[in-house]
Amino acid sequence: MSEAPLVLAIDQGTTNTKAVLVDPSGRIHARASAPLTTAYPQPGWAEQSALAIWDSVRDVVAQLAGASGRIAAIALANQRETLVLWDAETGQPIAPAIIWQCRRTAETCARLIAQDHDARVVELTGLGINPLFPASKLGWAMENIPAARDLAAQSRLRAGTVDAWLLWKLTGGASFLTDHSNASRTQLFDTQRLEFSPELCSLFGAPIEALPRPVPSDSEFGLTAPQATALPAGIPIRAMMGDSHAALNGHGVRAPGPVKATFGTGSSLMTLTPGRVASSHGLSGTIAWTDRNGTAYALEGNITVSAQAAGFMAALLGIQDARALSDLAQSVPDAGGVVFVPALAGLGAPHWDDRATGLVTGMTHATRPAHLARATFEAIAHQIADVLTAMERDIGHPLADLRADGGASGNPFLMQLQADLLDRPVLRAEVEEVGALGAAAMAFAALGYSAPPGESTTRFAPGMDLTQRAHLREIWANAVARARH
Numbered sequence: 001m002s003e004a005p006l007v008l009a010i011d012q013g014t015t016n017t018k019a020v021l022v023d024p025s026g027r028i029h030a031r032a033s034a035p036l037t038t039a040y041p042q043p044g045w046a047e048q049s050a051l052a053i054w055d056s057v058r059d060v061v062a063q064l065a066g067a068s069g070r071i072a073a074i075a076l077a078n079q080r081e082t083l084v085l086w087d088a089e090t091g092q093p094i095a096p097a098i099i100w101q102c103r104r105t106a107e108t109c110a111r112l113i114a115q116d117h118d119a120r121v122v123e124l125t126g127l128g129i130n131p132l133f134p135a136s137k138l139g140w141a142m143e144n145i146p147a148a149r150d151l152a153a154q155s156r157l158r159a160g161t162v163d164a165w166l167l168w169k170l171t172g173g174a175s176f177l178t179d180h181s182n183a184s185r186t187q188l189f190d191t192q193r194l195e196f197s198p199e200l201c202s203l204f205g206a207p208i209e210a211l212p213r214p215v216p217s218d219s220e221f222g223l224t225a226p227q228a229t230a231l232p233a234g235i236p237i238r239a240m241m242g243d244s245h246a247a248l249n250g251h252g253v254r255a256p257g258p259v260k261a262t263f264g265t266g267s268s269l270m271t272l273t274p275g276r277v278a279s280s281h282g283l284s285g286t287i288a289w290t291d292r293n294g295t296a297y298a299l300e301g302n303i304t305v306s307a308q309a310a311g312f313m314a315a316l317l318g319i320q321d322a323r324a325l326s327d328l329a330q331s332v333p334d335a336g337g338v339v340f341v342p343a344l345a346g347l348g349a350p351h352w353d354d355r356a357t358g359l360v361t362g363m364t365h366a367t368r369p370a371h372l373a374r375a376t377f378e379a380i381a382h383q384i385a386d387v388l389t390a391m392e393r394d395i396g397h398p399l400a401d402l403r404a405d406g407g408a409s410g411n412p413f414l415m416q417l418q419a420d421l422l423d424r425p426v427l428r429a430e431v432e433e434v435g436a437l438g439a440a441a442m443a444f445a446a447l448g449y450s451a452p453p454g455e456s457t458t459r460f461a462p463g464m465d466l467t468q469r470a471h472l473r474e475i476w477a478n479a480v481a482r483a484r485h
């Protein structure tokens with residue numbers, strides 16, 4: 001009997017690139033990982049090397065290429081809203097990638113909002129005007145990077161999100177495409193017509209001809225080029241999706257109801273909706289994916305700094321890493337009244353305040369590093385609770401539980417805190433690579449295999465006294481209000 005085919009699923013994230021080899025049942029046969037660094041050259045700015053992103057993909061692919069004879073397809077999940085600019089002729093990036101966290105266009109966005117453009121942008125895209133999205137980033141690049149203007153004048157400028165950049169490199173420049181889930185996060189994409197909007201491109205100063213062609217998430221995206229990676233030429237790329245969208249698919253969510261939270265550098269909560277939605281509570285309407293069944297729409301809340309807050313606080317306290325910070329946090333029964341608001345790059349959903357800054361409240365002579373450590377994990381959970389509350393208000397009924405994935409979901413202390421502060425169960429996926437598995441499931445479906453079930457989970461039941469929970473939620477809300485002044 002011949003061996004089952006494998007999909008090589010790549011999850012290109014902000015802090016690392018991971019890849020897995022998966023079979024049609026969803027079983028992982030091998031894993032690989034490569035780290036990435038982010039530069040913060042000015043307050044509010046955030047950049048990565050586009051070549052380092054590509055090299056990290058080549059690295060993880062090389063670690064798994066021994067199985068290339070069995071690899072039937074490649075699937076890609078990626079950090080979203082990050083803008084890469086490159087020269088179509090040389091294949092070289094012309095500037096650092098402006099990543100999703102970057103707030104350099106905060107003033108431009110504030111001006112566009114003051115000029116009353118927000119309602120129309122939300123109508124077309126589901127997204128409130130914000131520097132998170134590539135639209136204003138591309139406008140900024142056209143104004144501030146002379147090479148972008150020069151190349152655009154020669155029709156050589158390519159401006160894409162990370163999926164488009166990686167696909168272009170994997171195929172040796174043959175494919176310049178983006179999938180609808182990634183396109184829906186650019187704030188240039190009309191999510192009803194499924195095309196980039198000339199009106200929005202003109203509003204943000206983005207050259208529409210430099211953008212990739214948007215296609216469904218299960219398209220025939222192209223074939224690996226000779227020597228692009230350690231893989232042989234001719235392997236098809238059969239799925240591309242934003243990482244958060246892929247994680248929702250990886251949880252086995254195929255119909256409205258469940259909500260998932262990815263505990264990554266930032267966090268994203270997402271739930272499928274019966275159709276296009278416009279949030280009234282600070283969330284985004286977006287496209288989950290498009291495939292042979294049509295377009296799946298979703299409601300999403302993005303938190304700008306989530307698990308990254310633990311690394312930040314560990315560094316600030318001179319503690320080795322987030323794991324050691326978690327140990328320290330568990331040495332005290334509570335945060336002693338201390339609240340940490342990790343608005344280190346403004347605040348995302350549901351507040352969307354670019355001027356908010358990080359803040360610690362409630363310190364006294366009794367405050368110890370352990371209280372700050374505990375407040376950091378509470379902050380991660382509070383932010384998720386804020387978005388879940390907003391989601392319930394938009395949907396109009398309570399959500400039963402939360403599906404959790406992403407690196408920090410591996411921390412049982414955090415998962416218990418999350419269940420406690422939500423006052424509802426948290427179901428954590430047992431494998432960490434839910435995003436990669438979701439992209440792999442999309443590729444297998446494209447190849448004609450039926451979807452594997454969602455990942456099995458560990459359940460964390462809420463156990464906090466309700467008065468204590470109400471008190472913690474209240475002092476958190478007060479601290480957030482202060483961070484915004």
Ligand SMILES: O=P(O)(O)OC[C@H](O)CO
Pocket residue numbers: 012013014015078079080081100242243244264265266267268302
């Ligand atoms: O790199 P991650 O996993 O934190 O994901 C980044 C998100 O896609 C940004 O929206």
